[in-house]
Amino acid sequence: MYQTIILGCILLTTVYITKRSRDQHLNLPPLVRYKIPLIGHTLSYMFNSEEFFKQCRKEYGDIFSLYIWGKVITFIGKEHIAEVLARDDAFDFGAVFRKRIPGDAMFTNIDGFGDPKYNAKVVKEYISKNLGLYTERMQTCLNSATQKYIGDFDGQKNISNLYNMMTSIISTPIANVFIGEEESKYDDVINTFAEFTRDVAVFFMIPPLFDLIYPGLQDYIIRIPIRLGLFNPATKHEKVLIKHIKNQIDKRLREKKQYGDSWKRPNDILQNFMEEESFDPNNINYAAVANKLCIFIFASVHTTSRGCTNAVIDLASRPEYMQELYEEQLEIRKKADKNGILPFESLKEMKNLDSFIRESLRLTGDIAALPHLALKDFTFSNGLQVPKDRVIDLYFDDVIQDEALQGINPKSFEPFRHLNANVTASKVSKNFVVFGGGKHACPGRFFAINEIKFCMHNFILKYNFRTESGKIAEKMRVGPITYPNTNGIIFEKRIK
Numbered sequence: 001m002y003q004t005i006i007l008g009c010i011l012l013t014t015v016y017i018t019k020r021s022r023d024q025h026l027n028l029p030p031l032v033r034y035k036i037p038l039i040g041h042t043l044s045y046m047f048n049s050e051e052f053f054k055q056c057r058k059e060y061g062d063i064f065s066l067y068i069w070g071k072v073i074t075f076i077g078k079e080h081i082a083e084v085l086a087r088d089d090a091f092d093f094g095a096v097f098r099k100r101i102p103g104d105a106m107f108t109n110i111d112g113f114g115d116p117k118y119n120a121k122v123v124k125e126y127i128s129k130n131l132g133l134y135t136e137r138m139q140t141c142l143n144s145a146t147q148k149y150i151g152d153f154d155g156q157k158n159i160s161n162l163y164n165m166m167t168s169i170i171s172t173p174i175a176n177v178f179i180g181e182e183e184s185k186y187d188d189v190i191n192t193f194a195e196f197t198r199d200v201a202v203f204f205m206i207p208p209l210f211d212l213i214y215p216g217l218q219d220y221i222i223r224i225p226i227r228l229g230l231f232n233p234a235t236k237h238e239k240v241l242i243k244h245i246k247n248q249i250d251k252r253l254r255e256k257k258q259y260g261d262s263w264k265r266p267n268d269i270l271q272n273f274m275e276e277e278s279f280d281p282n283n284i285n286y287a288a289v290a291n292k293l294c295i296f297i298f299a300s301v302h303t304t305s306r307g308c309t310n311a312v313i314d315l316a317s318r319p320e321y322m323q324e325l326y327e328e329q330l331e332i333r334k335k336a337d338k339n340g341i342l343p344f345e346s347l348k349e350m351k352n353l354d355s356f357i358r359e360s361l362r363l364t365g366d367i368a369a370l371p372h373l374a375l376k377d378f379t380f381s382n383g384l385q386v387p388k389d390r391v392i393d394l395y396f397d398d399v400i401q402d403e404a405l406q407g408i409n410p411k412s413f414e415p416f417r418h419l420n421a422n423v424t425a426s427k428v429s430k431n432f433v434v435f436g437g438g439k440h441a442c443p444g445r446f447f448a449i450n451e452i453k454f455c456m457h458n459f460i461l462k463y464n465f466r467t468e469s470g471k472i473a474e475k476m477r478v479g480p481i482t483y484p485n486t487n488g489i490i491f492e493k494r495i496k
């Protein structure tokens with residue numbers, strides 16, 4: 001036993017020393033000075049990230065490294081972010097994510113979070129190309145979900161932790177487009193869509209204390225309870241999905257056989273999965289289909305709900321913009337059919353709303369986000385180098401603070417600043433990196449923006465809303481990442 005531990009320590013030390021001496025040949029980014037060994041910059045990163053990063057950038061330049069949770073992480077400022085996003089041969093976003101969220105242990109039926117190329121293709125081919133097809137269903141679902149979760153009432157309704165409720169509203173059309181009209185009507189399906197990401201994201205919430213003992217140890221430790229069958233936050237959701245997917249797949253196969261050419265093909269991702277070459281109707285692995293869906297639930301629900309919640313709270317915080325947005329929506333509403341459904345084209349006409357949403361996304365408030373793993377030694381255009389296996393993170397706030405990139409008062413919320421620039425909320429650009437950029441820019445962004453627009457269109461026409469405090473509701477911060485404010489938002493039914 002002792003021999004094994006000693007041998008293990010010698011091996012780890014040798015690997016560490018070999019790697020260190022190899023890295024020392026590179027022109028590494030400056031490591032910001034720190035005083036406390038092991039802790040390094042962890043406390044400033046967790047509790048004072050905005051000011052701390054500003055100071056680091058001022059003293060060390062556009063690329064600098066910090067010692068956080070026992071690991072050196074390099075942060076990339078505005079001048080070099082595009083190089084990271086453009087070079088998928090050198091930097092991988094999914095790799096860091098796959099280590100921190102143990103998909104490989106949770107989803108044993110598929111290869112962890114699946115093949116990133118395939119995932120992007122699914123979203124592009126099955127969703128983005130069919131946005132027009134999904135417009136009506138998206139609106140019907142959002143109307144009924146808004147009615148169900150907020151509803152009609154006299155007087156006021158005070159909703160605290162709006163994000164929690166928003167995950168259910170946003171999940172309703174997503175579930176419909178993913179697994180079809182019939183199964184998405186069940187509450188357990190909506191709950192699974194709404195709660196899956198939150199439950200699985202528990203792994204992001206655990207501070208990586210084991211990494212202080214040895215970098216990477218945390219990733220190993222968090223997989224142990226899952227592999228031993230003691231804890232798997234995905235299991236209960238997988239069971240719900242398997243039950244409903246099985247219902248639906250079996251029904252579709254049966255009806256297709258029964259009705260032949262007159263069978264009406266459902267339009268949703270599940271049907272697309274069933275038409276893939278690898279799908280064998282005689283040997284169906286329902287768990288694998290459920291696991292595959294989990295990937296897209298993970299990518300879509302939290303991100304869209306967070307964006308939509310922030311947009312609603314940003315408007316509730318600034319009621320002075322409500323009238324202008326209301327008038328725009330009222331005008332657009334005239335194009336609705338007898339069932340209250342707008343044509344796809346009206347999304348384009350929501351210009352003020354689109355600019356408002358882009359501004360809300362722009363000011364999401366993450367200081368640094370989108371960590372990538374260096375797949376090889378890489379030299380930036382300024383000559384600084386990062387070694388293979390280094391985690392590099394993007395200093396988003398550096399992009400946001402820049403007047404040349406954003407225009408005057410870059411950190412102030414100017415809802416209509418994007419109207420003149422003629423850029424829509426889904427347009428990725430050098431000054432707007434919420435959806436990443438380059439080849440891997442989020443393929444689901446068009447779907448997400450459409451959903452947020454339809455959702456806000458409803459809210460604005462139906463309710464007046466404001467913060468309970470009457471003040472601007474600031475985002476909650478955990479380290480450099482933000483979460484929507486949880487304080488009360490007062491909804492009042494509009495008198496028509």
Ligand code: HEM
Nearest residue numbers: 093120299300303304307434435436437440441442444448
């Ligand atoms: C407001 C909502 C959303 C935000 C802020 C968001 C953000 C992002 C970001 C930052 C990336 C990484 C991009 C990069 O590496 O450059 C990404 C990738 C991705 N997103 Fe989204 N996303 C949203 C909604 C969605 C939705 C609704 C879906 C699916 C329907 C989706 C599916 C994906 C997929 C599959 C990738 C990986 C793309 C690749 O690796 O090529 N996202 N998203």
